[in-house]
Amino acid sequence: MEKQELKHFEQNELRTFGRRHGKKLSMRKTWLMDNLLPKLAPKADEYGKNPMILEIGFGNGEHLRELAINNSNSIVIGAEPFANGVAALLSAITTESDNTLIPEYKNIRIFPDDVRLLLKNDGFKNVKFAQIWVLHPDPWPKAKHEKRRLLNHDFLNLLSSKLYRDGKIIIGTDHWEYYDWIVEQLKQTNLQIKSTSLDIIKTRYQIKNKAGTTEPKYLILDNI
């Protein structure tokens, strides 16, 4: 992305995530970030040859790895701006002995930044996805932060335009107030709720259950 474009994005889009960096990375993770990560950049020219799946805010990547294994004919792109999460995923998909990619994860691509930069990138303009996953998006529970919520109607409309025929968006959150807010936002989109029933997907954040609710709620959406 051109510097000019990046500046424009930063001036016009509110940040939807918390930290970009946590504790210092180990030598192995630093090596993986410098040497392997660039090789796993999403490539628009892979589109058309394989179905595409996107996971937004993959955290440490537990669910992204499952997606890669269960959809071996698809390209699975993960977007995550938190460097320690990206490094944790890189560590989990490589062998400790020689840092090579474990073959069952060869369909993983990583965009280590705000997913909106990827989706609004000219090179990715025509790419459509069969599945788009958003598990436990940052809930921004304080009223003054509500505008930082990623799943507002503008963003949902962007995702809707990126869905392949019969494609689905799967959202999960344990923050029930955010869930109801998303359902309200849907009224200003071309998306409809196809189902709300899904077996609980265990991710790091789901296990932490910061919202203190009894279970996560899910939304499976498709275009009207």
Ligand SMILES: C[S@@+](CC[C@H](N)C(=O)[O-])C[C@H]1O[C@@H](n2cnc3c(N)ncnc32)[C@H](O)[C@@H]1O
């Ligand atoms: C609460 S965590 C959940 C992580 C993971 N999905 C899980 O369930 O364990 C939300 C994640 O979304 C990421 N995130 C927030 N805004 C994002 C954006 N615009 N693009 C990509 N990722 C984003 C954050 O960095 C954070 O890691």
